[in-house]
Amino acid sequence: MQEKKPFDGKELICINVDKVYDWIVKEKSFDISPTGAITFPGVTAATSLTGAIVTCDVAPAATNPVVILHREDRPFCIDGTNVCLQQLTIQKNFVVKIILTFPNGTTLTSANIPVSRCEQVTLCAPEGTDVEVRYTNLDCFVCTTGTLTAGAGTITFSALTISVATCQSIQSTFPVTVEFLADFCEPRADIVSGCAPPTRPQQCSVVFPDAGGNCCN
Template sequence: MQEIKPSHDRREYICINVDKVYDWVVKELSFDFSPAGPISFPGVTPPVDFTGAAVTCKVTPSATNPIVILNREDRTFTIEGSRVCLQHLSVQKNFDVTLIVTLPNGTMYTSAAIPVTRCEQVTLCAPKGTDVEITYTDLDCFVCTTGTLTATAGFISFTALSISVSVCQSIQSTFPVTVEFLANYCEPRADLPSSCSPTGRPKQCHGLFPSTNC
């Protein structure tokens, strides 16, 4: 006998709200910077012997305005024989870099966040009204040089500090749209079989109880 599927198994047109991707590029960005002056290191009190100390860093997108679109300019390009209007974007990226100084005895000092700003330009289809979203697929840094370290109350000074930052970024221009398509409704998966464990009982002391004289 042919199985009759319930009505919710049948395909039908449905509408959902999604973000349409107008354009998408992946770019790499590397830059060096050298913070000037003493850097805030809460908890540092002189004197500190920095002989053999290791200096490392961490970089994260700024908590406030990590991405700012400074300018969006229309430009015409010829692509495969056709004239296409694209947008030339000037983008400001804001980062926070933290330094970690580790002494040979294991003592660690962590700096306050060092704000770093870098700007770049990218061309893609991002007409007025679209949102530009940047996702960092990789964001890393390393300390290239430090020079001599000197501690004062709450600060550490470096004579030749240089930090390198490398960025891999996914840049998309998007706009919310409502789309219609033919689809099947999903069914829940079958529940996993389960069974109760048999009731256990402790071992008996045979030969002691019950008594063989009974």
């Protein structure tokens, strides 16, 4: 094999990257209404819930945050060209926590509440590609709570409704190896911290030493 020569100081290099086949950004909101007793560590039947403000926190699930349930080829005509795209049925998994904040500043946080929602998106995502969902915004708020009843390690809400809002970036990707000309990076020069030279204060030679005369007549 013949060695590839550098070109104008550059060298052909190969790197592994994820090729983006398709990319969309969309908003998606949904409501959840957990029922039954919700686990709250540290709560007893005697815990007073008077004056508690109820908020929530939502995050992608640590395991399998996105699962492709179904992938189906669909024909489309885009700008006069027939193309085959894929309709994906995606399951997105989240965990929601309920937070109670009391007038004295103390808080109680529930155990994780698993939440799943499915949606369909159309992408160029042929078989073998992966689908990545990144949230540029993921937030929730409590719409209704109803009556709160404390139990042994639990709190029951008579009418709990939580709204979840997402701004999501959805990409179909596939790992590839690419070749291109590049310069190798060089380290920057170190910033040397040295001792400052000795200095002396500014003098007032107009007034001292006395030059033998008086400037004021």
